Amino acid sequence: MKSLYLICLLLVGLSSCEDDIDIDFPEGGSNLVLNALIKNGDSIKASISESLPYQVLELPSSLNNGLLSLYKDGVWVSNAQICKREVLINQFKDSTYTYCFNHLAEENSLYKIQASSPDYSIITGETFSGTAAKFENLHFNGDRTFSFEINDNPEEENYYFFNISYKDTVNNSNALLLFLSIPDLTIEMVGGSDEVLSFPSSENVGLMGFVNDKSFNGKRKTINIQTISSTGFGYYDLKLTSCSKEYFQFSKTSLRAQYLFNNLFSSPTDVYSNVSNGYGIVASTWDTLVRFRD
Numbered sequence: 001m002k003s004l005y006l007i008c009l010l011l012v013g014l015s016s017c018e019d020d021i022d023i024d025f026p027e028g029g030s031n032l033v034l035n036a037l038i039k040n041g042d043s044i045k046a047s048i049s050e051s052l053p054y055q056v057l058e059l060p061s062s063l064n065n066g067l068l069s070l071y072k073d074g075v076w077v078s079n080a081q082i083c084k085r086e087v088l089i090n091q092f093k094d095s096t097y098t099y100c101f102n103h104l105a106e107e108n109s110l111y112k113i114q115a116s117s118p119d120y121s122i123i124t125g126e127t128f129s130g131t132a133a134k135f136e137n138l139h140f141n142g143d144r145t146f147s148f149e150i151n152d153n154p155e156e157e158n159y160y161f162f163n164i165s166y167k168d169t170v171n172n173s174n175a176l177l178l179f180l181s182i183p184d185l186t187i188e189m190v191g192g193s194d195e196v197l198s199f200p201s202s203e204n205v206g207l208m209g210f211v212n213d214k215s216f217n218g219k220r221k222t223i224n225i226q227t228i229s230s231t232g233f234g235y236y237d238l239k240l241t242s243c244s245k246e247y248f249q250f251s252k253t254s255l256r257a258q259y260l261f262n263n264l265f266s267s268p269t270d271v272y273s274n275v276s277n278g279y280g281i282v283a284s285t286w287d288t289l290v291r292f293r294d
Contacts, residue, residue, distance in 0.1 A: 125282030154218025247283030
């Protein structure tokens with residue numbers, strides 16, 4: 001009885017030691033954000049905005065007073081002009097602005113974009129625009145299985161990712177990304193069941209597959225895919241992307257961060273950025289889209 005009394009007294013004593021502590025988090029400053037995706041043969045476009053502290057609920061501002069310069073292999077090529085204004089109907093901001101350079105992207109070139117705006121320091125991002133990959137022998141076997149070959153270029157380091165979406169034309173629903181099962185463990189699947197559905201999976205499952213050519217440089221690689229999501233009546237879109245290392249890292253980390261909230265035990269993920277003195281992504285990419293009917 002005496003022991004029980006002492007335990008109760010100890011618990012009361014511990015509970016009386018609680019204090020409310022107010023923590024003042026630093027507000028942080030604002031930085032320029034530069035985003036540009038470079039595609040061979042297309043006009044190079046970019047956008048700039050400003051980052052906001054986490055306490056601010058507004059959307060970041062798209063800036064129309066920026067000075068953007070393009071360099072190819074270390075030589076100045078062009079300054080950008082605003083070529084598109086998209087009016088947004090929301091309670092925060094009224095427009096987004098796209099900047100265009102008077103230059104068509106070329107293969108095997110190193111591109112750098114430099115951006116500045118009043119009250120901000122100069123920021124830069126660069127990427128190498130290589131040779132578009134060849135995707136060959138694409139097959140849909142009719143039982144939710146797909147296959148294709150990557151014909152890898154041996155002269156450069158190459159990065160690839162892919163996904164499959166499905167559009168139900170009978171119910172006129174929006175196209176949805178499908179869960180994919182890949183037996184090849186050299187392919188990293190992101191957006192898998194442990195991230196999206198909050199339970200672990202022993203299979204190599206995810207919404208997107210990522211692979212580089214370290215294990216098959218200069219050779220052909222066959223990839224077999226089994227979709228595990230249910231479908232109705234419509235068509236599949238197989239999207240194959242070859243890209244720079246920067247876009248590979250950005251796409252993988254941004255997808256992983258997107259689904260973190262579904263799993264309380266996931267580790268925090270920083271979205272990749274290659275912009276010096278600021279945030280954002282400057283990268284090159286080439287997409288191949290193949291449609292298969294059900």
